[in-house]
Amino acid sequence: MALTPGGPIVNALVGVSEARRAALTSAGQAIPPLVQIRGLIDTGASCTCVDPSVITALSLPPTGSVSMLTPSTGATPHATAQYDAALIIPPSQAGQLPLVFQTIPIVGSDLKAQGIDALLGRDILSRCVLLYNGGPGLGLFTLAF
Amino acid sequence: MALEQELATYAAKLPELKDQEGKFVLIHGSDVVDFFSSYEDAIKIGYDKFKLEPFLVKQIQTIEQVQFISRSVDPCVTRHAS
Numbered sequence: 120m121a122l123t124p125g126g127p128i129v130n131a132l133v134g135v136s137e138a139r140r141a142a143l144t145s146a147g148q149a150i151p152p153l154v155q156i157r158g159l160i161d162t163g164a165s166c167t168c169v170d171p172s173v174i175t176a177l178s179l180p181p182t183g184s185v186s187m188l189t190p191s192t193g194a195t196p197h198a199t200a201q202y203d204a205a206l207i208i209p210p211s212q213a214g215q216l217p218l219v220f221q222t223i224p225i226v227g228s229d230l231k232a233q234g235i236d237a238l239l240g241r242d243i244l245s246r247c248v249l250l251y252n253g254g255p256g257l258g259l260f261t262l263a264f
Numbered sequence: 265m266a267l268e269q270e271l272a273t274y275a276a277k278l279p280e281l282k283d284q285e286g287k288f289v290l291i292h293g294s295d296v297v298d299f300f301s302s303y304e305d306a307i308k309i310g311y312d313k314f315k316l317e318p319f320l321v322k323q324i325q326t327i328e329q330v331q332f333i334s335r336s337v338d339p340c341v342t343r344h345a346s
Contacts, residue, residue, distance in 0.1 A: 138304075138311040146316055163334030171340055181266045182307065183321050186328055190336040199331075199339040200266065203307045203321075222304040227340035228333065238335065 120211060120260055125234055127160040127251065127260040129208060133173055133237070136203040137221040151177045153207070156236035160249060160262065164240030167206070168228040173236055174202055183224055199226045206243070208264070218246065218264040269293055270320035281324050291320040299324075 120129070132153040135143065143150055154176050156169065166185070183201030188194075201224045208218040223242065230236060250261040270291045277296055281289060288306040290297040292314055300306040306321040313319075333339070 136307060138308040142311040142315050148316075161333075161335060164332070166331045166333075168333065168337065168339075180316075180318060182310065182319060184267060184271055186330045187333065187339045188330050189333040189339060191338050196330045197339055203303075222307050224303060226331070228337040229340070230337060233337075238333065238337070240333075 120262075122251075122253065122258040122260055125159060127249075127262070128157050128235065129160065129239070129262060131156050131158045131209070131237070131239070132207040133169060133177065133225075134205040134207070135177055135179065136205050136223075139179075139203060140205075154236075157234070158208075158237035158239040159235045160244070160260070161238040161240055162244065162249070164238045166242050167223065167225050167238060167240045168230065169204075169225050169237045170230040170235075171227045172231065174225075174227050177204065179204060185224075185226060187226065189228075201226050208239075208243075208262070211262075218243075220246075267318060267320050270318065274320065274322055278324070278326065282326055284324050285326060286324060288321055288323050291322070292317070 133156055134153040140150055154173050179202040181200035182203050184198050185201050186196035187199045188196050204225050206220045210217055248263040252259045273291050273294050284299050287299045288303050289299055290306050290310050310319040
Protein backbone atom coordinates (compact mmCIF):
# COMPACT_ATOMS: atom_id res chain seq x y z
CA MET A 120 0.00 0.00 0.00
CA ALA A 121 1.16 3.53 -0.63
CA LEU A 122 2.35 5.62 2.24
CA THR A 123 0.27 8.74 2.74
CA PRO A 124 1.69 12.08 3.86
CA GLY A 125 0.42 11.06 7.31
CA GLY A 126 2.25 7.76 7.25
CA PRO A 127 1.14 4.12 6.92
CA ILE A 128 -2.65 4.30 7.19
CA VAL A 129 -5.00 1.36 6.80
CA ASN A 130 -8.75 1.28 6.67
CA ALA A 131 -10.21 -0.90 9.38
CA LEU A 132 -13.50 -1.55 11.15
CA VAL A 133 -14.22 -1.30 14.86
CA GLY A 134 -17.22 -2.88 16.53
CA VAL A 135 -18.46 -4.23 19.83
CA SER A 136 -16.59 -7.23 21.17
CA GLU A 137 -17.94 -10.71 20.58
CA ALA A 138 -19.00 -11.06 24.21
CA ARG A 139 -20.71 -7.67 24.28
CA ARG A 140 -22.51 -8.53 21.06
CA ALA A 141 -23.92 -11.64 22.74
CA ALA A 142 -24.97 -9.66 25.81
CA LEU A 143 -26.71 -7.02 23.70
CA THR A 144 -28.53 -9.68 21.72
CA SER A 145 -29.59 -11.45 24.89
CA ALA A 146 -30.97 -8.16 26.21
CA GLY A 147 -32.88 -7.52 23.00
CA GLN A 148 -30.80 -4.45 22.21
CA ALA A 149 -29.54 -3.45 18.80
CA ILE A 150 -25.94 -4.16 17.83
CA PRO A 151 -24.21 -0.89 16.86
CA PRO A 152 -22.99 -1.05 13.28
CA LEU A 153 -19.28 -1.38 12.59
CA VAL A 154 -17.45 1.93 12.42
CA GLN A 155 -15.02 2.43 9.57
CA ILE A 156 -11.79 4.02 10.68
CA ARG A 157 -8.53 5.34 9.28
CA GLY A 158 -5.89 3.73 11.46
CA LEU A 159 -2.29 4.90 11.55
CA ILE A 160 0.13 2.05 12.12
CA ASP A 161 2.15 3.26 15.07
CA THR A 162 5.14 1.27 16.30
CA GLY A 163 5.52 3.85 19.06
CA ALA A 164 2.17 2.92 20.58
CA SER A 165 2.11 0.04 23.03
CA CYS A 166 -1.67 -0.18 22.77
CA THR A 167 -4.36 0.69 20.28
CA CYS A 168 -6.22 3.99 20.63
CA VAL A 169 -9.35 5.24 18.94
CA ASP A 170 -10.94 8.65 18.77
CA PRO A 171 -13.73 9.15 21.34
CA SER A 172 -16.21 9.55 18.49
CA VAL A 173 -15.76 5.85 17.71
CA ILE A 174 -16.37 4.88 21.32
CA THR A 175 -19.48 7.03 21.37
CA ALA A 176 -20.77 5.61 18.08
CA LEU A 177 -20.50 2.11 19.52
CA SER A 178 -21.93 3.15 22.91
CA LEU A 179 -19.07 1.39 24.65
CA PRO A 180 -18.91 1.51 28.44
CA PRO A 181 -15.47 1.23 30.04
CA THR A 182 -14.46 -2.21 31.27
CA GLY A 183 -10.94 -1.35 32.34
CA SER A 184 -8.41 1.30 33.22
CA VAL A 185 -4.75 1.68 32.32
CA SER A 186 -2.03 4.22 33.03
CA MET A 187 -0.79 6.07 29.98
CA LEU A 188 2.14 8.29 29.16
CA THR A 189 2.15 10.47 26.06
CA PRO A 190 4.14 13.59 25.17
CA SER A 191 1.16 15.64 26.38
CA THR A 192 0.92 13.98 29.79
CA GLY A 193 4.43 14.88 30.87
CA ALA A 194 6.08 12.62 33.41
CA THR A 195 2.87 11.73 35.24
CA PRO A 196 0.94 8.73 33.91
CA HIS A 197 -2.76 9.43 33.43
CA ALA A 198 -5.44 6.87 34.24
CA THR A 199 -7.31 6.21 31.03
CA ALA A 200 -10.52 4.27 30.53
CA GLN A 201 -10.20 1.06 28.56
CA TYR A 202 -12.92 -0.53 26.44
CA ASP A 203 -13.43 -4.00 25.00
CA ALA A 204 -14.00 -3.94 21.26
CA ALA A 205 -13.57 -5.87 18.05
CA LEU A 206 -11.25 -4.75 15.26
CA ILE A 207 -11.11 -5.99 11.69
CA ILE A 208 -8.42 -5.18 9.15
CA PRO A 209 -9.66 -6.15 5.69
CA PRO A 210 -7.19 -7.76 3.32
CA SER A 211 -5.59 -5.59 0.68
CA GLN A 212 -6.19 -8.20 -1.98
CA ALA A 213 -9.36 -10.01 -2.92
CA GLY A 214 -9.54 -13.63 -1.85
CA GLN A 215 -7.44 -13.16 1.27
CA LEU A 216 -8.75 -13.35 4.79
CA PRO A 217 -9.13 -10.31 7.06
CA LEU A 218 -7.25 -9.94 10.34
CA VAL A 219 -9.89 -10.17 13.03
CA PHE A 220 -9.61 -9.39 16.72
CA GLN A 221 -12.88 -10.49 18.32
CA THR A 222 -11.98 -8.95 21.67
CA ILE A 223 -9.22 -6.42 22.25
CA PRO A 224 -8.75 -3.65 24.78
CA ILE A 225 -8.67 -0.14 23.36
CA VAL A 226 -8.32 3.32 24.90
CA GLY A 227 -9.62 6.69 23.79
CA SER A 228 -7.45 9.54 22.52
CA ASP A 229 -8.36 12.68 20.60
CA LEU A 230 -7.13 11.92 17.09
CA LYS A 231 -9.63 13.51 14.68
CA ALA A 232 -7.66 16.74 14.46
CA GLN A 233 -4.74 14.72 13.12
CA GLY A 234 -6.82 13.29 10.30
CA ILE A 235 -6.99 9.80 11.70
CA ASP A 236 -9.40 7.80 13.81
CA ALA A 237 -7.05 5.34 15.44
CA LEU A 238 -3.48 4.42 16.27
CA LEU A 239 -2.88 0.74 15.63
CA GLY A 240 -0.33 -0.18 18.24
CA ARG A 241 2.07 -2.99 18.91
CA ASP A 242 -0.72 -5.10 20.35
CA ILE A 243 -2.07 -5.34 16.79
CA LEU A 244 1.37 -5.50 15.19
CA SER A 245 2.27 -8.52 17.33
CA ARG A 246 0.08 -10.50 14.92
CA CYS A 247 1.56 -8.96 11.78
CA VAL A 248 4.68 -8.40 9.74
CA LEU A 249 5.20 -4.77 8.79
CA LEU A 250 7.43 -3.85 5.90
CA TYR A 251 8.11 -0.17 5.45
CA ASN A 252 9.84 1.04 2.29
CA GLY A 253 10.24 4.76 2.56
CA GLY A 254 12.00 5.21 -0.77
CA PRO A 255 11.77 8.17 -3.17
CA GLY A 256 8.35 9.78 -3.24
CA LEU A 257 5.80 8.53 -0.77
CA GLY A 258 7.03 4.95 -0.59
CA LEU A 259 5.17 1.77 0.16
CA PHE A 260 4.33 -0.38 3.14
CA THR A 261 2.99 -3.88 3.59
CA LEU A 262 1.07 -5.17 6.57
CA ALA A 263 1.07 -8.95 6.28
CA PHE A 264 -1.02 -11.21 8.46
CA MET B 265 -17.05 8.09 37.62
CA ALA B 266 -17.36 4.80 35.81
CA LEU B 267 -15.90 1.76 37.55
CA GLU B 268 -14.92 3.85 40.56
CA GLN B 269 -16.04 1.18 43.01
CA GLU B 270 -14.40 -1.60 41.04
CA LEU B 271 -11.11 0.29 40.80
CA ALA B 272 -11.22 0.97 44.53
CA THR B 273 -11.79 -2.75 45.12
CA TYR B 274 -8.80 -3.59 42.94
CA ALA B 275 -6.56 -1.14 44.77
CA ALA B 276 -7.67 -2.41 48.18
CA LYS B 277 -7.32 -6.07 47.27
CA LEU B 278 -4.06 -5.81 45.33
CA PRO B 279 -1.83 -6.92 48.23
CA GLU B 280 -3.86 -10.14 48.46
CA LEU B 281 -3.70 -10.72 44.70
CA LYS B 282 0.07 -10.87 44.35
CA ASP B 283 0.13 -14.61 43.78
CA GLN B 284 -2.11 -14.04 40.74
CA GLU B 285 0.37 -11.62 39.14
CA GLY B 286 -0.15 -11.40 35.40
CA LYS B 287 -3.64 -12.87 35.41
CA PHE B 288 -6.74 -10.89 34.57
CA VAL B 289 -9.10 -10.28 37.47
CA LEU B 290 -12.83 -9.76 37.06
CA ILE B 291 -14.33 -7.39 39.63
CA HIS B 292 -17.96 -6.39 40.10
CA GLY B 293 -18.62 -3.76 42.71
CA SER B 294 -16.73 -4.81 45.81
CA ASP B 295 -16.47 -8.46 44.73
CA VAL B 296 -13.40 -10.11 43.24
CA VAL B 297 -15.19 -12.60 41.04
CA ASP B 298 -12.49 -14.73 39.40
CA PHE B 299 -9.13 -14.84 37.69
CA PHE B 300 -8.34 -15.64 34.07
CA SER B 301 -5.30 -16.32 31.94
CA SER B 302 -6.54 -14.22 29.06
CA TYR B 303 -8.26 -10.87 28.64
CA GLU B 304 -10.76 -12.44 26.24
CA ASP B 305 -11.87 -15.06 28.78
CA ALA B 306 -12.30 -12.47 31.51
CA ILE B 307 -14.38 -10.21 29.27
CA LYS B 308 -16.53 -13.13 28.14
CA ILE B 309 -17.30 -14.26 31.67
CA GLY B 310 -17.89 -10.65 32.71
CA TYR B 311 -20.65 -10.28 30.14
CA ASP B 312 -21.98 -13.80 30.85
CA LYS B 313 -22.37 -13.10 34.56
CA PHE B 314 -23.22 -9.41 34.62
CA LYS B 315 -24.78 -8.85 31.20
CA LEU B 316 -24.71 -5.08 30.56
CA GLU B 317 -23.95 -4.04 34.16
CA PRO B 318 -20.58 -2.44 34.86
CA PHE B 319 -17.64 -4.70 35.59
CA LEU B 320 -13.87 -4.32 35.60
CA VAL B 321 -11.27 -6.52 33.95
CA LYS B 322 -7.74 -5.64 34.93
CA GLN B 323 -4.42 -7.40 34.63
CA ILE B 324 -2.91 -7.92 38.07
CA GLN B 325 0.35 -6.04 38.29
CA THR B 326 1.85 -5.13 41.63
CA ILE B 327 3.83 -2.51 39.73
CA GLU B 328 1.45 -1.28 37.06
CA GLN B 329 2.92 -1.21 33.58
CA VAL B 330 2.38 2.07 31.82
CA GLN B 331 1.14 2.20 28.25
CA PHE B 332 3.19 4.46 26.01
CA ILE B 333 2.10 6.53 23.05
CA SER B 334 5.01 8.37 21.50
CA ARG B 335 2.75 10.50 19.30
CA SER B 336 1.51 13.74 20.80
CA VAL B 337 -2.09 12.89 21.70
CA ASP B 338 -4.33 13.71 24.61
CA PRO B 339 -5.61 10.52 26.22
CA CYS B 340 -9.16 10.56 27.46
CA VAL B 341 -8.24 10.99 31.10
CA THR B 342 -10.31 9.70 33.97
CA ARG B 343 -8.01 10.88 36.72
CA HIS B 344 -4.31 11.24 37.45
CA ALA B 345 -2.75 7.91 38.32
CA SER B 346 -1.49 7.76 41.90
